[in-house]
Amino acid sequence: MARTREWLYAWLLLLPAAALLALFTHYPAVANLWHSLYSTPKAARPPKFIGLDNYRALIDDPIFWQALVNNFWYALGTIPISIVGYGAAPLPGAGATPTTWSAPRSSSCLTLPAS
Numbered sequence: 239m240a241r242t243r244e245w246l247y248a249w250l251l252l253l254p255a256a257a258l259l260a261l262f263t264h265y266p267a268v269a270n271l272w273h274s275l276y277s278t279p280k281a282a283r284p285p286k287f288i289g290l291d292n293y294r295a296l297i298d299d300p301i302f303w304q305a306l307v308n309n310f311w312y313a314l315g316t317i318p319i320s321i322v323g324y325g326a327a328p329l330p331g332a333g334a335t336p337t338t339w340s341a342p343r344s345s346s347c348l349t350l351p352a353s
Contacts, residue, residue, distance in 0.1 A: 273285075274292050274293070275287060275288065275289055275290070275292070276288060
């Protein structure tokens with residue numbers, strides 16, 4: 239009986255976090271996927287089911303592939319800097335702590351003029 243009560247208490251504590259996670263992350267992702275299967279509605283025309291045509295158009299678009307490559311290089315440059323910056327910042331006696339802490343934030347601004 240005590241084990242069941244602890245189990246129920248644990249799930250009741252997790253329920254608000256799980257509900258918020260589903261509401262703000264899972265629902266938008268599923269809704270976005272669902273809406274991508276329809277055409278864009280116009281003023282007098284409701285959305286029409288077009289299936290995977292939007293994705294076919296995306297694959298044929300050279301700008302999409304260039305954007306994908308740009309995002310890959312951006313992630314390749316900023317993620318390691320973030321890992322080093324956030325990992326080195328709490329080290330005691332690190333003289334460059336303010337620099338390493340702010341590097342992940344400033345690196346994303348530095349790449350904007352280059353694109």
